[in-house]
Amino acid sequence: MAFLEVNDLVKDFGGVVANNHVSFQIDQGEIIGLIGPNGAGKTTLFNCVVGYHKPDSGKVIFKEKEITGFKPFMTNREGIGRTFQIMKVTAGMTVLENVMVGAFCRTDDRNLAKVEAAAILGFLGLDSLRAYHLNELPIASQKKVGLARALATQPELLMLDEVASGLNPKETEEMVDLLKKIHRDKRITLFLIEHVMEVVMPISQRVIVLDGGEKIAEGLPKEIVKNERVIKAYLGEKYAKSL
Amino acid sequence: METLRDAFDFRDFSKPEKVGFVIFTLFLLVFPWLGAGSFVKAVVIQFLLFSLFGMGWNTIGGYGGQVELGKAQYVGIGAYTVALAMVWWKIPFWVSMPIGVLIALGYSFIIGYPLFRLKGHYFAIATICTSLVLQDIFINWKLVGAAKGIELPIHEHPDFLYMQFKSDTYYFYFIMALFYVAIFYMNWFRKSKLGYQLRMIKEDEEAAESLGIDARWCKIKAYSIASAFVAVGGGFLAVYNLYIDPYSVMDLDLSIKIALMAMLGGAGSMWGPIIGSAFLVPLDRFLGSWLGAHKGLIGVDFMIYSALIMIVSAYQPRGIWGIIEQFRKR
Numbered sequence: 055m056a057f058l059e060v061n062d063l064v065k066d067f068g069g070v071v072a073n074n075h076v077s078f079q080i081d082q083g084e085i086i087g088l089i090g091p092n093g094a095g096k097t098t099l100f101n102c103v104v105g106y107h108k109p110d111s112g113k114v115i116f117k118e119k120e121i122t123g124f125k126p127f128m129t130n131r132e133g134i135g136r137t138f139q140i141m142k143v144t145a146g147m148t149v150l151e152n153v154m155v156g157a158f159c160r161t162d163d164r165n166l167a168k169v170e171a172a173a174i175l176g177f178l179g180l181d182s183l184r185a186y187h188l189n190e191l192p193i194a195s196q197k198k199v200g201l202a203r204a205l206a207t208q209p210e211l212l213m214l215d216e217v218a219s220g221l222n223p224k225e226t227e228e229m230v231d232l233l234k235k236i237h238r239d240k241r242i243t244l245f246l247i248e249h250v251m252e253v254v255m256p257i258s259q260r261v262i263v264l265d266g267g268e269k270i271a272e273g274l275p276k277e278i279v280k281n282e283r284v285i286k287a288y289l290g291e292k293y294a295k296s297l
Numbered sequence: 298m299e300t301l302r303d304a305f306d307f308r309d310f311s312k313p314e315k316v317g318f319v320i321f322t323l324f325l326l327v328f329p330w331l332g333a334g335s336f337v338k339a340v341v342i343q344f345l346l347f348s349l350f351g352m353g354w355n356t357i358g359g360y361g362g363q364v365e366l367g368k369a370q371y372v373g374i375g376a377y378t379v380a381l382a383m384v385w386w387k388i389p390f391w392v393s394m395p396i397g398v399l400i401a402l403g404y405s406f407i408i409g410y411p412l413f414r415l416k417g418h419y420f421a422i423a424t425i426c427t428s429l430v431l432q433d434i435f436i437n438w439k440l441v442g443a444a445k446g447i448e449l450p451i452h453e454h455p456d457f458l459y460m461q462f463k464s465d466t467y468y469f470y471f472i473m474a475l476f477y478v479a480i481f482y483m484n485w486f487r488k489s490k491l492g493y494q495l496r497m498i499k500e501d502e503e504a505a506e507s508l509g510i511d512a513r514w515c516k517i518k519a520y521s522i523a524s525a526f527v528a529v530g531g532g533f534l535a536v537y538n539l540y541i542d543p544y545s546v547m548d549l550d551l552s553i554k555i556a557l558m559a560m561l562g563g564a565g566s567m568w569g570p571i572i573g574s575a576f577l578v579p580l581d582r583f584l585g586s587w588l589g590a591h592k593g594l595i596g597v598d599f600m601i602y603s604a605l606i607m608i609v610s611a612y613q614p615r616g617i618w619g620i621i622e623q624f625r626k627r
C-alpha cells in the first residue's frame with residue numbers, strides 16, 4: 055500500500071484548472087520532487103493534499119485513510135507537516151516560541167514543548183536564533199524556522215514548498231544537507247516543490263512534473279532530465295545540455 | 298499543581314515590573330484608608346472593574362488578535378442574572394454570580410460557533426450586531442423590566458450573602474480581590490498552550506492551522522473565557538449600583554470602551570488592559586461630569602477616545618505598553 059496516494063485529483067478555480075486529473079503515489083521513506091513552470095499547479099496540489107483547498111473531485115489517501123476534504127489542522131494531526139512558499143514574516147513571537155507552538159501539537163505541557171522545541175532547534179543548528187523574531191532574520195533562517203516548527207509537530211510526511219527559493223548557492227547547499235539529515239535521522243518522507251534543480255535533482259528519488267495542471271511526467275531524476283516534454287515545458291535545452 | 302505554579306510565578310517579568318507590581322498592590326491595599334473622597338473611590342473601583350473587563354477581552358482580542366466589540370452583552374448577562382435571581386427568588390449573590398458566569402459561557406459557545414466562521418471586519422461587525430440584538434431584546438422584554446430596568450431590593454443591614462454594604466470600602470476590596478484573581482489567571486493563561494496557540498493564530502492563521510491548531514475552536518474557547526470574565530464584572534456591577542438597565546450594562550458604548558482600553562494600554566500584553574483602564578477610566582469620569590454640564594457636547598468623549606487610539610496605533614500598535622517596552626530596549 056502506498057503511503058500517500060492522490061487519485062484523479064481535480065481543482066478548478068472557476069475556469070483555471072489548476073490540477074487536472076492528477077494521480078500519483080508516494081511510498082514511505084521516499085524523497086519526491088515536484089517540479090513544473092510557474093502556475094503549473096504545484097502549490098495548489100499541496101494545498102489540496104493538506105486541506106487548504108477542497109478538491110472538486112478525486113481522492114487523497116494517507117496511510118490507508120481517506121483524508122480528502124480534511125481541514126489543515128486535521129491533516130497535520132494525521133501526520134502531514136508543511137512549509138509555505140511565502141512565509142509570513144511576523145514580529146510577535148520568538149523563534150523558540152514559534153517552534154514551541156508546533157511542539158504543543160503533541161503535548162499540553164509547556165516545559166515538554168520547550169524541551170522538544172529546543173531539541174529541534176539544536177538538530178537544525180539554530181540554537182543561536184532562539185530569541186530572535188522572524189522579521190529580524192535573513193530569508194535562509196526564516197525558511198529554517200518554518201522547517202523547524204513543522205518538524206516540531208512530528209510529521210511522518212513533510213511537504214516543502216520551495217524551501218530553497220531566494221537562497222544563495224551556499225545557503226542552498228546547507229539546505230540540501232539539512233533535508234538529507236532530516237530524511238536520514240528522523241526517517242521522514244519528503245515531498246518537495248522546487249525550482250532550484252541543484253536541490254531537487256540530487257536528492258529526489260523520483261520526480262513528478264506538472265504543467266498546466268496536468269502531470270506530464272514522472273520518474274527517476276536522470277530520466278526526467280532527458281524527457282522531451284519536460285525539456286520543452288520547463289527545463290529548457292540549456293539545462294538538458296549542461297548535464 | 299503546574300497550573301497553580303504558573304499562575305503565581307512572576308519570575309519572568311523584569312525587575313521594574315515586579316517592583317511596580319508590588320508597590321501598586323500595597324497602594325491598593327491601603328487605598329481605602331488614605332482618606333479619598335467618594336468620587337475618587339468610585340473612580341478607582343471603576344478602574345479595577347474595567348481592568349477586569351479588559352483582561353478578559355485580552356484573551357480573545359489581545360492574544361488572539363480578534364477585534365471583538367460585543368463584550369457588553371456578557372456584562373448584561375452577568376448583571377441581569379444576579380439582579381433577577383435576587384428580585385425573583387432572593388438568591389444570594391454568591392450563588393447567582395456563578396450561575397451568571399455559566400449562562401455567559403453557554404451563551405458564548407452558542408454565539409461563538411457561528412461567529413468564528415467570520416474573519417476580520419466581518420467578524421468585528423458581527424460581534425457588534427449580536428450584542429445589539431440582545432440589548433434590543435432586553436429593552437423590549439417586559440418580564441425583565443424592559444427599558445426601565447431593574448432595581449435591586451435594598452437590605453436594611455449590610456449583608457455579605459447579598460453583597461450589600463453601606464461603605465464603598467467593602468466593594469473596593471471585593472473588586473480588588475476579583476482583579477487579582479484575574480491577574481493570576483492571566484499570568485497562567487499567557488503561558489498556557491491555548492495562549493501560545495492564540496498568539497500563533499494572531500501572527501499567521503494559515504501557519505497556525507498547518508501546525509495542528511484548530512483555529513476556530515481556539516478562538517471560541519478564548520471568546521468564552523473572555524465572556525466569563527466579563528460576566529463576573531457584570532454581576533459585581535448589579536450589586537454595586539443596585540440598579541441596572543439595558544443601556545447601562547449592554548450598550549455598544551460599553552463594548553467599545555472595554556476593547557479601546559485594552560488596545561490603548563496594549564493588547565496582548567499582561568499589563569496593557571490595566572494601564573489602559575488607568576488612563577481611560579479617570580478621563581471618562583472627568584469628561585462625563587464635564588459633558589454633563591455642557592449638553593451640546595455629547596459625543597465629544599468618543600471623539601477624544603478615537604483620536605487617542607489613532608495616535609497610539611499610528612505610533613505604536615502595541616499601545617502604551619508597547620511604547621514603554623520600546624523605550625526600555627534602548
Ligand SMILES: Nc1ncnc2c1ncn2[C@@H]1O[C@H](COP(=O)(O)OP(=O)(O)OP(=O)(O)O)[C@@H](O)[C@H]1O
Nearest residue numbers: 067070072090091092093094095096097098099139
Ligand atoms: N486561490 C486561488 N484562486 C484562484 N486561482 C488560483 C488560486 N491559487 C492558484 N490559482 C491559479 O492556479 C494556477 C496554479 O497556481 P499554483 O500557485 O498552484 O502554481 P505553482 O505551480 O505553485 O506556481 P509557482 O511556481 O509560481 O509557485 C495559477 O494559474 C494560479 O493563478
Ligand SMILES: [Mg+2]
Nearest residue numbers: 096097098139
Ligand atoms: Mg507555488
